[in-house]
Structures are given as C-alpha cells and as structure tokens.
Amino acid sequence: MPELGHLERKDPRGVWSNEARDFTPWLAERLDQLGEALGMELELLRTESYVGDFSIDVLARDVGRDRKVVIENQLNPTDHQHLGQVITYAAGIEAGVVVWICPEFREEHRQAIDWLNRGLGATTEFYGVVLEVLTIDGSRPAANFRVVAAPATELTRSVRASTSTETSERGERYRAFFQRLIDTLREKYSFTNARAGQPQSWYSFSSGTRGFTYSVTFPGRGQPRVCTELYIDGGDAEWNYNALRVLKAQKEQIEREFGDVLDWQDLENRRACRVAYYRSGSILDPQEKLDEYLAWAVEHVRKLKTVFGPRIKAIRPRTELAEA
Numbered sequence: 595m596p597e598l599g600h601l602e603r604k605d606p607r608g609v610w611s612n613e614a615r616d617f618t619p620w621l622a623e624r625l626d627q628l629g630e631a632l633g634m635e636l637e638l639l640r641t642e643s644y645v646g647d648f649s650i651d652v653l654a655r656d657v658g659r660d661r662k663v664v665i666e667n668q669l670n671p672t673d674h675q676h677l678g679q680v681i682t683y684a685a686g687i688e689a690g691v692v693v694w695i696c697p698e699f700r701e702e703h704r705q706a707i708d709w710l711n712r713g714l715g716a717t718t719e720f721y722g723v724v725l726e727v728l729t730i731d732g733s734r735p736a737a738n739f740r741v742v743a744a745p746a747t748e749l750t751r752s753v754r755a756s757t758s759t760e761t762s763e764r765g766e767r768y769r770a771f772f773q774r775l776i777d778t779l780r781e782k783y784s785f786t787n788a789r790a791g792q793p794q795s796w797y798s799f800s801s802g803t804r805g806f807t808y809s810v811t812f813p814g815r816g817q818p819r820v821c822t823e824l825y826i827d828g829g830d831a832e833w834n835y836n837a838l839r840v841l842k843a844q845k846e847q848i849e850r851e852f853g854d855v856l857d858w859q860d861l862e863n864r865r866a867c868r869v870a871y872y873r874s875g876s877i878l879d880p881q882e883k884l885d886e887y888l889a890w891a892v893e894h895v896r897k898l899k900t901v902f903g904p905r906i907k908a909i910r911p912r913t914e915l916a917e918a
Contacts, residue, residue, distance in 0.1 A: 599730040606669050606697050606727050609735055613669045618642075618651050621667060621695075624737075625654055626787065628665075631739035632693065632721060633789030635800040636663060645686035648679060653687075657800045657807055658776075658788045661690025667725070671698035677706055684718050695723045699742050707743035719745045765793030767877045768812070771884060772797045775810060778892055785896065795877070798825065801899070805829070805837065806906045808898055810891045818876035820887050822894040824902050827866040835860055837909050838867040844905065851901045871898070 610616035621628065622641050629636040635657040643653040652665035664683045668676055676694065684692045694707070699722050707722045722743030727735045773791030779799070780786050786799050796811035805828030811821045826834045841848070842858050849856055857870040871894055875887045 599733075602729045604727040604729060604735055606725055609727055609737075610669060613667065614642075614651075617667060617669060621665070622652055625652075627737070628693070628695075628723070628739050630787045631723065631741055632744075633787060634658065634663075634691070635787050637800055637804060643687075645683050648682060648686075650683050650687075656691055657798050658786075659690065659792060659794075660798065662687055663691040663693065664689045665693045665695065667695040669697060669725075672696050672700045672703040672722075677703055680720070681710075684720075689718055691719045691721070693721045693723055695725050695739070697725050699724055704743045711743075711745045721745075762793075764877060767884075768795055769793040771877060771888065772810070774888055775891055778888070779895070783892075783896060785899070799895070801903065801906060803903075803906045803909075805833070806902075808895050810895055812875075812877050813872075818874065818878075819872045820875040820891060821870050821872050822891055822898055823868045823870040824898055824906075825866060825868050831865040834865060834867045837906075838869070840909055841869065841902070841905060848901055848905070852897055869898075869902070 606617070610620065618641055622638050625636040625638055636654045637657050639653045639655055639662075641652050643650040650664050651667050654663040654665060655661070656663050664680065664687065666676060666680045666683065672694070676696075680692050680694050683689065704722055707720045710718075710720045720743070721741060724740045724742050726738040726740055728738055729735050769791045771791070772794075775797065776786060776788045776791055780788065788797075788799070791797070795814060796809055798807040798809040801807055801824075805826060807825045807827075809821075809823050809825050811823065813819050813821055826837050828834055828837065838858065838860055845856075845858065852871075854871065857872065859868050859870060861867055873887075873890060875883065877884070879887075
C-alpha cells in the first residue's frame with residue numbers, strides 16, 4: 595500500500611495578514627496560477643484601479659479574447675457588500691469577466707453568481723473562486739484556487755463572445771479550428787492555459803511579457819491567408835514602434851533562427867505593430883486543408899516564441915525605451 599501524506603487546510607490569514615497590502619500584490623504576480631484554474635491566460639493591467647469611489651483589487655486582461663477581467667479578492671467569507679462591488683465594477687468598466695476570490699463562498703452568494711451567469715443576453719462572465727491554503731505533513735503552505743461558480747459550459751463562453759445571436763457557419767469553423775489549436779498547444783506543449791475556442795478569426799496567447807502577444811489569425815483583407823504573428827501593443831504608439839525598431843535591428847539573426855523571411859509591420863496610422871509570417875489558406879477550405887493549417891500554425895507560433903521570447907524580455911520599459 596502506498597504511504598500517503600496528511601493534507602491540512604490552513605487559514606489564509608495565517609499567510610496574508612492584510613488583503614490589500616499582502617494578498618493583492620501576491621496575486622498580481624501569480625495570475626498564471628489563477629488563469630490555469632479558470633482556463634484563461636491572464637495579463638496584469640494594474641492593481642487598485644478606481645471605478646468612481648471604489649477600487650478594483652486587480653484589473654487584468656483575458657489575452658485570448660482581449661477582454662477586461664475584474665478580480666475582487668477578500669480574506670473573509672463572501673458578503674453582500676462585495677457582491678454589490680463586483681457588479682458595480684463590471685458595469686463601471688464594461689468587464690468581460692469578473693472573478694470573486696475568497697476562502698469561503700456562502701451558498702446564497704454562489705447562487706447569485708449562477709443567476710448572473712444565466713442572465714438573459716448577459717455578456718459578462720462571473721466566476722466564484724475559493725482560495726485554499728494547503729499543507730502536506732507540515733510542509734510549506736501552498737495556495738490553490740478552486741472554482742465553485744462559473745458560466746454553465748465552455749459553449750456558453752463561446753456564444754457570449756460572439757457579437758451575433760447565432761453563430762454563423764464561418765464562426766463555427768473558426769471556433770472548431772481554434773479549439774483544436776488551443777487544445778494541442780496546451781496538452782502537448784504547455785504553451786497556454788486557454789481552454790475555449792471562440793467564433794472569431796483570431797486567437798492570442800500570452801508571451802509572459804507585457805505588451806507582446808503571439809497570435810494565429812485568418813486575416814480578413816486581400817487574398818485568403820493564415821498568419822502567425824508577434825503582436826506589439828504596450829498601450830502607446832511610440833513605445834510600440836520603438837520596440838519593433840529594437841527587434842528589427844536583429845532582423846538578420848532573427849530570420850536566420852526562424853528559418854524564413856518575416857513581415858515587419860509598423861501599421862502606419864494604427865497604434866500597434868506586428869511581425870508576421872503568412873501562408874495561403876481559408877477557414878472555408880476542406881477539412882484536410884484545415885488539418886494542414888493547424889499543424890503549420892502550431893509549428894510556427896511555437897517557433898515565434900522560441901525566437902522572440904528572450905528578446906522581448908530584454909526590451910526596456912516604455913519610459914526608457916522612448917528615449918533610446
């Protein structure tokens with residue numbers, strides 16, 4: 595018989611004595627752990643973000659769907675005040691996702707989250723997450739996020755992300771393609787925490803460095819194409835352009851490592867920039883061609899991460915880069 599350890603649950607206040615001073619900064623640095631529990635890739639935007647007289651604990655972005663994520667945390671059991679706050683925050687910034695974290699969810703509040711998710715025509719997803727602190731045989735404490743309330747199914751998430759009331763045939767093809775892409779990248783390569791494909795022509799993945807994402811797209815203009823890209827948007831056009839310039843200074847070496855010529859785009863008259871790699875193809879092509887595009891996308895979005903990952907981490911913060 596295997597010898598198993600003894601699992602103990604600890605009071606989170608024994609680890610974080612103060613919510614704002616201790617737990618919120620800790621959480622902001624570990625959004626990947628929360629994202630794994632939610633099936634999303636989360637990127638920190640800021641902490642203590644104000645909506646009127648109230649302050650959002652953590653404001654993040656769901657990278658894959660480019661939606662704002664409000665995260666409200668507390669170290670006490672749920673209460674009516676915080677329920678009102680999460681609804682106020684969702685309305686105040688038109689959040690796509692709201693996450694309420696606490697060590698104990700009262701049943702009436704879990705039911706309230708379920709009711710919000712069933713709302714007719716609702717476009718915001720609400721999640722209730724229990725924060726657990728666990729030890730095994732007196733080990734160091736470890737945090738665990740356990741989802742106790744969420745949108746009913748991944749299909750619900752997909753439908754709500756669509757701008758139309760019914761998913762078109764094209765939209766369903768996009769959803770199926772990106773679902774397979776996400777599953778392959780997650781299960782085979784640990785590339786993403788994302789779990790739900792969307793009826794849209796693109797999907798983005800976190801790079802781990804703010805201002806940069808990796809994407810796979812079916813561009814809508816010109817000839818039918820499939821694209822893998824490094825997308826650059828740190829929130830400021832000048833910073834984006836300078837970041838592209840720093841990378842382009844290494845163009846010869848980057849393309850040699852990548853194995854082909856890349857398309858370096860400063861996207862004139864737009865804020866963002868990108869470095870892209872294309873091939874011909876349409877989402878309306880037969881399934882055997884879509885299988886080919888899927889394998890191509892997996893290979894090249896991983897190759898982009900290998901080539902650009904270390905380089906984007908070395909790019910200086912926006913305030914310094916603009917002076918370079």
